[in-house]
Amino acid sequence: MENKLPFEGPLSEQRRKIDHLKKVGEEQKIDFSEEIARLEEAYKKLEDEIYSNLSGAQIMHLARVHSRPTTLDYINEIFEDFVELHGDRLYGDDLAIVGGIAKLNGVPVTVLGHQRGKDTKDNIQRFFGSPHPEGFRKALRFMQQANKFGRPIVTFIDTKGAYPGDSAEARGQSDAIARNLKEMAMLRVPVICVVVGEGGSGGALAIGVGNRVLMLENAIYSVISPNGAASILWKDASKADQAAEAMKITAKDLKSFGIIEEIIPEPKGGAHMDPSWQAEAVKTAIWRHLEDLSAMSPEALIEDRYRKFRSVGKFAAPELV
């Protein structure tokens, strides 16, 4: 697969050199195999160098790569017998959220997530993965159904944020998000959330109140999109890279803040380089956490989730005497 991001330029250049040499070798029947091996070695070194030192902004660009696997890709690779369900029973069926029931290693689970489009047409009907209130309410309906039947819940987070539209506001975008946060806190079943791409703001958190929150190595999770932050802070949306650095949005950052439990590694160059390998890695992580959580009572699960979120925050408080 071709490397396209600016910081991947040197890799493309190196690859081009190698390909060129191979071609010349074949055409003119010259044995360049030693040369090629040397170049391949250099390529690997360069690759290590580039991908082990990614900046927050570079990771943001990787998280947004169009060909990165989406929620449905993960659902189809990881689960068996997926049955997609639809609608919030109140207004409509928001395609920015997909979900249903499926089996994970034979265990019935409820699975749902944000769904970006695969192409422009798909993106338009899915609002680029940005839900309206009916999307959040659809997700809540699935989760409450899981709660009733004692099924664990797995959510995939991949959104720029809740859809900023007039009809979304009229139908209660704030209410929909707030209600999910509150209701998720009281779910009596294990909830595992995986940030697979972009975790944007309240629209991400609205399906993100889990006992365990996992993040792919090159996913991001932020309070506001770096572009939005840049336009508010510096009146310049083009300073998104700067905002991405300042807001500390990478998996490593979030692990250090204690917001997420685990970073799921990605292949070099990102999840899109090897979607099957990536899905397997995600599946392994989900299963491991699910096994842990399955031993807990409903009350213990609620308490575990509560403690996790209750403890988040950093502030100065005077010593109690």
Next chain:
Amino acid sequence: MFKDLFQKKKYATVPSVSQTPAAGERPKREIPEGLMNRCPKCGNIQFSKEWEKNLKVCSTCGHHSRLNALERIAMTLDDGRFFETDADLTSEDPLEFPGYKAKLEQQKANSGLKDAVVTGEGEIGGFPVVVGVMSFDFFSGSMGSVVGEKVTRAIELAAAKKLPLLIFSTSGGARMQEGILSLMQMAKTSAALAKFQEDGGLFISVFTDPTLGGVSASFASLGDYILAEPGAIVGFAGRIVIEQTIRQKLPDNFQTAEFNLKHGQLDKVVHRKDMKAFLTKLLDMHSVGGPADGK
């Protein structure tokens, strides 16, 4: 001859005091500092003392001006008596965000507050309540770790003392300078409310101008009763962002309290002068023992 006819007569000019403003332009008048107050909405000029007696509501157009948390407390609680809790919690700079520390100091100086919410206990119409009041003049009322923690502690205090909880919100949203920690305050406050309300706790939420983003999309929208002051802007996304997304101009009344009432997003729009009486009425409804009382 005609030239003479149209000749301007020469009058002495007196600087005009009340010029009618051009459409869309606000009237400009010189106002002695502190003595008079000009309504930012209709331009009407009132004596400051009258305006303050009127709870900072314009006598002409009814515009409700934004209040500092301490002003709101003084006009809402019985005799303005208030026992503040967690007054000493202050923000840190967990992300080492450029400029955040300096901005915090500046906001403290501007507002006279230590962060964007003040919490504590008092009485309304004789009913004891736990109260949280946000202040837009501190960092646009944004929610970072301190706001989230103080709101959560207020909820926990109300739960422990079995008291009703009342929160006046105003906020531009989550505080970007604390990044993901700010976002998680939405989950934290909502989870605390889930517990409180599950145990039968009463939470009255009052939206004041403006309440947006992370505060609107968390605890403020979870009231058993949701009220708003007239004209208050309440919503998730800001008007400008929405206009850019849908590439349309939105009507003037978009996201106002009245708009939200019409769309089923709140229970009642309550004028500032009626707020205390209305809150008393609600609290009273919940104080009388019904069949379940004493259970």
